[in-house]
Amino acid sequence: MKRFFYAIWEHIEYLFILVLFVGVFYLSFTSNSYAGPDYHTSPEYANRLFDETRVHRIDVQIDEKKLASLRENPKDKTKYRTTVTIDGEKLENVSFSTRGNGSLSAVAELDYSDRYSYTLNFHRYNEAGSYYGLDRLSLNSLAADPSYLKDYLAYRIVAAIGLDYPLTSFTELYINGEPNGLYLATEGIDNTFLKRTNSSPDAALFHPIPYSFNHDKINQNSKTSSVKEVDSEMEWMGYGGSDLVYVGDAIEDYNAIFDNATTKYSRADEVFVIDAIESLSEFSLKSPEDYWDIDSVIKFFVAASLIPNSDSYLGGTSQNYYLKLSNGKLSLMPWDYDCAFHLEKESYDDNYSSNRNNAIGWPIDSLLIGPSKDERPLWRLLADNPDYLNRYHAILQTVLDEYIFSGEYLQSLESASRLIRGYVYSDPTKLTTNEGFEEEVEYLHHFIPARADAIQRQLWGIDSSTKPNKKE
Numbered sequence: 001m002k003r004f005f006y007a008i009w010e011h012i013e014y015l016f017i018l019v020l021f022v023g024v025f026y027l028s029f030t031s032n033s034y035a036g037p038d039y040h041t042s043p044e045y046a047n048r049l050f051d052e053t054r055v056h057r058i059d060v061q062i063d064e065k066k067l068a069s070l071r072e073n074p075k076d077k078t079k080y081r082t083t084v085t086i087d088g089e090k091l092e093n094v095s096f097s098t099r100g101n102g103s104l105s106a107v108a109e110l111d112y113s114d115r116y117s118y119t120l121n122f123h124r125y126n127e128a129g130s131y132y133g134l135d136r137l138s139l140n141s142l143a144a145d146p147s148y149l150k151d152y153l154a155y156r157i158v159a160a161i162g163l164d165y166p167l168t169s170f171t172e173l174y175i176n177g178e179p180n181g182l183y184l185a186t187e188g189i190d191n192t193f194l195k196r197t198n199s200s201p202d203a204a205l206f207h208p209i210p211y212s213f214n215h216d217k218i219n220q221n222s223k224t225s226s227v228k229e230v231d232s233e234m235e236w237m238g239y240g241g242s243d244l245v246y247v248g249d250a251i252e253d254y255n256a257i258f259d260n261a262t263t264k265y266s267r268a269d270e271v272f273v274i275d276a277i278e279s280l281s282e283f284s285l286k287s288p289e290d291y292w293d294i295d296s297v298i299k300f301f302v303a304a305s306l307i308p309n310s311d312s313y314l315g316g317t318s319q320n321y322y323l324k325l326s327n328g329k330l331s332l333m334p335w336d337y338d339c340a341f342h343l344e345k346e347s348y349d350d351n352y353s354s355n356r357n358n359a360i361g362w363p364i365d366s367l368l369i370g371p372s373k374d375e376r377p378l379w380r381l382l383a384d385n386p387d388y389l390n391r392y393h394a395i396l397q398t399v400l401d402e403y404i405f406s407g408e409y410l411q412s413l414e415s416a417s418r419l420i421r422g423y424v425y426s427d428p429t430k431l432t433t434n435e436g437f438e439e440e441v442e443y444l445h446h447f448i449p450a451r452a453d454a455i456q457r458q459l460w461g462i463d464s465s466t467k468p469n470k471k472e
Helices: 002-010 012-030 044-048 064-072 102-108 150-161 191-196 215-222 227-237 251-258 267-279 294-306 356-360 377-383 386-404 408-425 434-459
Strands: 056-061 080-086 089-099 117-121 136-140 168-175 178-187 204-206 321-326 329-334
Touching: 056 117, 056 178, 064 080, 150 168, 150 178, 150 294, 150 329, 150 386, 150 408, 150 434, 168 408, 178 191, 178 408, 251 267, 267 321, 267 329, 294 329, 294 377, 294 386, 294 434, 356 434, 377 386, 386 408, 386 434, 408 434
Parallel strands: 056 168
Antiparallel strands: 056 080, 080 089, 089 117, 117 136, 136 178, 168 178, 204 321, 321 329
16 A cells, blocks of 8 residues: 555656646636637737738728719718728728818818828718727828828837827728828727727717817808908817816816717716816815826826827827726827927927927926926826826836837837838828938937937936926
């Protein structure tokens, strides 16, 4: 009997492995805890259209008369029923319309180009319609970006920071068989986005557009008013809450937020958003931490620091971001980077004139590009809180080390530019030259590493992290 137990003891490790294998084998066939990929983190559309290793193809078939009407009146954003083929797969009854505000108006003013951005809505005419779970798709024309890469690269940085971001991929767009150029397909920011990012079931999304920059309202008002009356009204309209400045409890004072929701929301959501904005007020008794996802706020400004952009919350336009209300907190996601990677507008400071070189050295603790801290209270929340500021610096350092200095950013840039170069060269509607494309790609090779070096010097205290002689 002793020899029997000794024999077992000598081979106990093999017996343990056998028991472990049998247990795993049994669980794999009997457990219901796993049933394929999690839809929230890996929806099927993510693995199809948003496969970034290749350039996709989207064909839109639309009645010629409707196409002519769309091109004659692009700012109306009329929705047309079309047939769309994505990578050879046909989808019927898809809504097709122009999209954008300032960029749309800019292209509409050109007499030599119809290179508009578009929206595809797969369920507008069919409640059950979608593209493998995707309800809406944006097609960014990249008209203002000679590199074709700004949005794509910016979202890679945003992802490295740990913020929510839309999925993207490059695609050729054909309309009625005619090549319309290379576009950036971008995941719609709506209910399917909420599902993928594991938001709460009652989450709500808002895309604040300040009244002074809402071209839909300009067009609507211009139909019934003189130009002078429209200009006067637009001056009065102001930001409408997109600056997150508290002006009282009236919901209509924040319609730049609520008029631009991309999902359903409730009256309670309206009250919560206004209370959250009030919590940013300098004299409020409400605690911002009760309303805002502080980690998200800090990361939002980390992204703003790495990717200087005048056309943003920190600049005069106070736009190009999303607010998400989920699990009882508001978080932020940056959006639309076609004017990023430099400061295109005046910085309102003689020491920091508007040009690309000064954008590289822009001080990380004085990020505002024009407005004061009172005019951008969400930034004031970070800038005036030493604990938040330290966390902001720590996240900046981590992203520098793990994404920029590691070479991952340059690898993303080089692989993406190789992927699209031939398509850009043959793009029949591009608003740049081949030389212009190459110059912009070279600039992107230079800018982010140089910006990272400048930020590192500020974090080490070698260079100042605030603007000299400038009171925000």
